[in-house]
Amino acid sequence: HMAALPGGKRVPLLKSLLTSACERNCYYCPFRAGRDTRRVTFKPEELADLVVNLTHNRVIQGAFLSSGIAGGGLRTQDRLLDAADILRHKLQYQGYLHLKLMPGAQQAQIERAMMLADRVSVNLEAPNPNRLSLLAPQKQMMEELLQPLRTVEMIRRTQPAHKGWKGRWPSTTTQFVVGAVGESDLELLQTVAYLYRKLHLARSYFSGFFPISGTPFEEKQPVNPWREHRLYQASFLLRDYGFEMEEMPFTGGGDLPLDVDPKLAWARQNLSQAPVEINLADRHELLRVPGIGLRGAQSILNARVRGGRLRSLEDLKAIGVYPTRAAPYILLDGMRPPAQMSLF
Template sequence: MDTLNRLQSLSCLTQLEAAEDLGSSQLSVKQQDALNVSHAMLPNGKRIHLLKTMLTSACERDCHYCGFRAGRDFRRATLKPDEMAQAFMAIHRAGVVDGMFLSSGMTGGGVKTQDHLLATAEILRRKHAFRGYLHLKLMPGVQKAQVEQAMKFADRVSLNLEGPNTLRLERLAPHKAFMEELLQPLKWMEEIRRTQNPRLGWNGRWPSMSTQFVVGAVGESDLELMSTTEYLHQKLRLGRAYFMAFNPLKGTPFENLPPASPRRELHLYQASFLIRDYGFSIEELPFSPDGSLPEKVDPKTAWAEENLHESPVEINKAAPQELVRIPGIGPKGAQAILKARKMGGISTVEALRKIGVDPTRPARFILLNGRQPDFQLALW
């Protein structure tokens, strides 16, 4: 295969990776000339076309869920670092893509594979003077010096934990070590961000960090996933946790398992945002006795039905951290409410609409000057 054909082949294999995609992994991906180009939103809110690809689809690991695991029968492809950099720059200059998410199958160990990823990033940044967005994967077993080097080239660095703990990872990927190979590099990354000058990072700042979990393949509970996610957000300043609803693939040990629910994936994302952005703790999330989030209602609404139904929040007096806990009101809505209060307050659902807050969801859980709005009014 020529370089472009190999790039196309490698790009199509990254569908299982969530990387700044708009929405969850269930949403559509834009295909341009058979390249996996996703509509992506960066951590700063900017939208770009992001090429998702990998250096090689060969892999020595045999993760039970993975489409390019060792021993699976399909045609492999590989690009050398200079080939990948040159091919990417060609489609970047053609206006097809703005940035790149770069991963790899693992051959010759994590350290050697990481060297190839770092070489690609260095060629892009130094030889081709590429200043656009670069998301670089860390390989299991990466060395601390390699983590630091990746942080000097990339806007985001990630390493997939896959499972929420050692027990679940052993069933997903029996030859990966949860603490030593996966969690430790994320700890190193936070240590570097905490102790070293951010001017050493790309564009004078350290990159954000993300990880991904496989959901629904090995019996892990939502509580397990959220407990690990809370730790990562609070202790390691994780920028984003991604959740991939398991889908069985032929030629893998998990090919006969049922697929996981996309709704479960969505609710895990919503719960992770409650922890990251809304001040919720793991103890406040509405888990059932078996550790599951509600299936038919989003976690925030489930929490509100239990905690706000009998004690609705007074919109004209509530603190910002109370406002964002009301279903249908996020950080922007809370700020709009605070601004309106300075102008005389909010007395009707129509006033909420005028400031950009749809009253449909919050109506059951709020008071307007001591009175609860008519639920039906919020539907029109």
């Protein structure tokens, strides 16, 4: 499994369940209780040994350990923590470790996980309790899923970071199942905005629904993969680009248009008649221009600090901006640039 680490680097991870047995009946899940499928269970020391062996053989550069729920969430969490503890302390494993927090995990368990892992996560699966009841009727959103994320943030806020693995607290993520129970993009992104703003999550993942045979949802249609893509783009606008929920270009039904990047849709509505002056705009204004990302905005600011004025699309291209995307929405020294770059 290729995964992006908190710094953005992509590495091969072992993504493994401690057990694929589960006593919950989530309607979309291949491991749901009652589904006729083979189950596999590791002992904590077996899973720890597997991680170390694959690491020594250079097959993986990290591990993401989760589990089906067997014997209750608390007992399952303890077994996951035992595997992590063996890895870190008995086997001296120094690599990247992502630990899943089980539904209803207690504060002492969460603290222990935060002392062992580089990242912890809880899958909310749905944007609100009503949608969750249609997706995973045995899960309680506030008490079992949101509360552990709130506890992580409380620990980060109130306890010294040197208690964490390598002297820093782990980052936090979540995941949503998209398109299984009629939820809108507006519902999903409202929850994502709350998670970024209040609980300081590093990232929200979106998993487009795909029907699994032998589950109650086996007859449902898979979600359009473009929907997942647009949700990621919008979530990055909320997290990194200073956009607010009110600025998202939702359709009447509360979904993002599939045929256009949400940043471009916003720019068409707001910048076509009010272009951004590249030589005067602040970072917040620059980040709203299509074709200008986080690095591009910083490069523009750095070029201006050095005393240079940016006068052409070629100047922008030289510092890492996508000039043809930006051209319709910018001014260079008060002038609209030509729509096409010169070929000569």
